[in-house]
Amino acid sequence: MEPFRPTCAEIDLRKLKHNIREIKKKLSPATKLMAIVKADAYGHGAVEVAKAAEQERADYFGVASLGEALELRAASIRSPVLILSEPPHAYVERLIDADITLTVYTIALARLLSDTAKQKGKRAKLHIKVDTGMGRVGVREDKAVPLVKKIACLPNLDIEGIFTHFSKADDLLSDLTMYQFDKFQHVLGELRFEGIRIPIAHAANSAALLNFPNTHLDLVRIGILMYGLGPVEGMGRDLELKPVLTFRTQVLYVKEVPSGVPISYGATFLTKSRTHIATLPVGYADGLSRGLSNKGEVIMGGKRFPIIGNVTMDMTMVDVGDQKIEIGDDAVIIGEQANEEISANEIARLDDTINYEVLCGIGKRVARTYLT
Numbered sequence: 551m552e553p554f555r556p557t558c559a560e561i562d563l564r565k566l567k568h569n570i571r572e573i574k575k576k577l578s579p580a581t582k583l584m585a586i587v588k589a590d591a592y593g594h595g596a597v598e599v600a601k602a603a604e605q606e607r608a609d610y611f612g613v614a615s616l617g618e619a620l621e622l623r624a625a626s627i628r629s630p631v632l633i634l635s636e637p638p639h640a641y642v643e644r645l646i647d648a649d650i651t652l653t654v655y656t657i658a659l660a661r662l663l664s665d666t667a668k669q670k671g672k673r674a675k676l677h678i679k680v681d682t683g684m685g686r687v688g689v690r691e692d693k694a695v696p697l698v699k700k701i702a703c704l705p706n707l708d709i710e711g712i713f714t715h716f717s718k719a720d721d722l723l724s725d726l727t728m729y730q731f732d733k734f735q736h737v738l739g740e741l742r743f744e745g746i747r748i749p750i751a752h753a754a755n756s757a758a759l760l761n762f763p764n765t766h767l768d769l770v771r772i773g774i775l776m777y778g779l780g781p782v783e784g785m786g787r788d789l790e791l792k793p794v795l796t797f798r799t800q801v802l803y804v805k806e807v808p809s810g811v812p813i814s815y816g817a818t819f820l821t822k823s824r825t826h827i828a829t830l831p832v833g834y835a836d837g838l839s840r841g842l843s844n845k846g847e848v849i850m851g852g853k854r855f856p857i858i859g860n861v862t863m864d865m866t867m868v869d870v871g872d873q874k875i876e877i878g879d880d881a882v883i884i885g886e887q888a889n890e891e892i893s894a895n896e897i898a899r900l901d902d903t904i905n906y907e908v909l910c911g912i913g914k915r916v917a918r919t920y921l922t
Contacts, residue, residue: 796885814859852888
């Protein structure tokens with residue numbers, strides 16, 4: 551749909567491909583790469599990102615829901631797609647028909663999957679999720695082996711993988727990651743003792759890829775690194791990563807105002823002297839957080855200018871002083887212009903959040919444009 555407004559997120563797929571190549575330098579040739587494209591590829595556009603990642607030989611894609619998986623299949627993505635948690639049981643038939651790989655951690659879903667696959671004369675692929683300390687989803691490690699043994703006896707199922715998820719791999723000083731990994735390794739060892747060998751074991755996310763190379767196993771799941779950012783600021787500096795997304799708009803209106811003029815809802819800012827105010831057609835409905843009111847900045851004409859007053863739903867005001875800023879001038883919210891850069895990390899610091907949320911928060915009404 552034509553957005554009819556200049557606010558857009560520019561996605562440079564050339565940089566995405568570069569980042570994948572950089573990430574692969576950290577992997578052994580035998581370790582596969584799963585590109586995490588859930589949440590519309592962290593706001594970058596799942597279909598376009600998946601197509602670019604497929605060209606760079608990503609082995610798998612990770613998503614959060616059936617809808618996300620079907621979107622990839624509808625776009626002719628043929629690589630394996632793993633839904634990272636159990637879906638509602640009503641969707642099992644559609645999953646099998648679309649050749650989607652399913653995460654399983656309950657015997658009830660495994661039996662339904664088996665029965666449905668048998669009725670259809672097909673085989674269903676699954677990965678078993680083991681909870682070693684994240685506390686979110688997955689069978690607890692002390693109950694994992696009995697569950698796997700039961701699932702292995704069911705017909706028409708291929709247990710393709712088994713995995714766990716680290717909760718604190720971005721902290722090198724914490725013992726928790728290796729504690730979780732040891733529990734996962736214990737499960738794998740018990741399964742081997744029982745004569746059960748699962749082809750793909752995986753545990754490492756972006757942070758573990760960097761901090762704990764011994765956890766790479768057969769596959770790594772890569773999210774934020776692929777988009778050019780570290781899991782925490784400063785992490786991944788030994789990789790030549792390039793941020794993929796630029797969030798920009800154009801100046802909507804410029805006016806001169808005297809000293810003492812209140813700006814925006816709540817009159818939280820009063821001009822301190824005569825100045826010029828540039829209004830931008832972007833607001834919190836687009837992903838420019840209200841938390842940046844009176845403390846964020848944007849880049850125009852190669853210079854930084856402060857956001858003043860409260861960010862509103864559709865518009866944001868910027869104090870440009872006496873600089874020559876005109877209607878239609880480019881304004882960068884995230885990204886580079888001339889020698890200035892505002893990163894998602896910087897915005898996350900100002901808004902007391904993480905770079906993941908900054909990227910995912912860029913709204914649907916913001917048009918995505920792609921550089922290839």
